[in-house]
Amino acid sequence: MKLGLSSYSFRPLMENGSMQIEDVFVWLEAHGAEHLEIATLSVAPPGADMSYELRDDAEMLGRIRAASGKTGIPVSGICIGANFIGTDPADRRAQIDRVKGYVDLCSDMEVGFLRHDVVHWGNRSADTPEFEREFAGIAEACHEIASHAHSRGVTTSVEDHGFFMNSSERIKRLLHAVGLPSFKLTVDVGNFLCVDEDPLMGTRASIAHASFVHFKDFYVRRNEPGPGWLKTYGGQFIRGSVFGYGDLETHAIAEAVVASGYDGFVSLEYEGNEPTLFGCETGLNNIRRILAEVKR
Template structure:
């Protein structure tokens, strides 16, 4: 009986793209990796928070009509953020997504765990815990957090800042475990810029309820695909971007290459896409204003084409 239960748990963790240990992913012979598409709603940040021409409900409806499997609802799009929404509103959003056939693949907050001020870090730890509670109620399996920037004056003190970061993430992961919500840190070109930096933090936290959100557009290295492959054993979710070299680069992501890396890793989970408004210069196409309604559909189509080709 114990052996059967153990095998069941191992299979469940593998289906989530997790590991039996921090360093080694589980493998299930004869089972193909499965991935699903998702829309990170930050793609619609402009219409949701700037000109406010759309509501969260509008974009959920759009996601279903566009053909996504899931949505990743960034927390700032809930009314009253950073305060948590009412259970009534959470249930309303959860029901709407369900009736439209959409999973809720994750949510995320804006935090800074590299801040030298322990009071500020404690406030952000509580922020993450509050939204872990929301994620639990939504049925979202993962909450996305940031590391934070390198603080001024700490450029040559990475070990000190890393300690701040690991301590904060460890506390969040412990709370996430209690609530059944994975905590994932996103490489965002801030304190975490390379695969090695991400892996040091993941190993420092050392929790099966903690991993990395693989941001395909924010490894600040010569070959981001190598970094993506390197962090895949620790992946709990994604941010699939249009370019591996940042939003201002005209070089498009090779989705076939990316999906091959994902498949070979054994990751089974969501692939949320995120398109971004480019502010400042240079711009790949300077004369065309950003319009998520025009940017998202072709990117989703390209992702689905790559999935079908690589997983055929």
């Protein structure tokens, strides 16, 4: 496995200007990371994260290429939002074409993996009737994008992300409906908690279909501890932690990933309240240590 980080992990420092994208690559090189996964919203100008389009930002793309070349840290994948429901046909077509444009960007940058959402992250209307009503259209959009990706040598994926397209059952159902080898799963070992699925069980159920893996950890509480906690679909409360500090069964999850034979990119996605660089460094070291322990 190749261990690295998502640029999302550095988002607080990039937002306040204390780190630039070049600093992220330098940090990764200094800490022995092997890749950087780009979450486009994390490199957006302050206040523009939801409307920002990396593919249209020639200056930022040039800086990323230069920093990658200088440090030898490759860009492993790109993560973008997308929404294929609740829009008129013209907007839906624009969304599909937009994602296909990111496939082209990945191919041009020699980046092999694109993770795209299928609905807005915060869409909580995940009851079965709406999901069933929208599912075929989501699968059709993903199929069209993945077909294009195959022609460009890119693998697309959907992640257990947010509330609507989450749970190992739903993401695998979409995987099988699309039915193309260029469409797989980004398995985020922690995000299953958003819909109250046990992270270890969700990882075990989906890891065989992974093209990319995110490691993260959460604190989990039954009752709301105070501000800054995310309410899950079923009413629990979670907050990001340093990997290895939270309530996930990190050893068992790492063991499941190793036992599956997965040998691709692993990104630490740190989103806790502890200082950013402490969380990134400690989490990366904990992943290394835990993987070494489970491989013995």
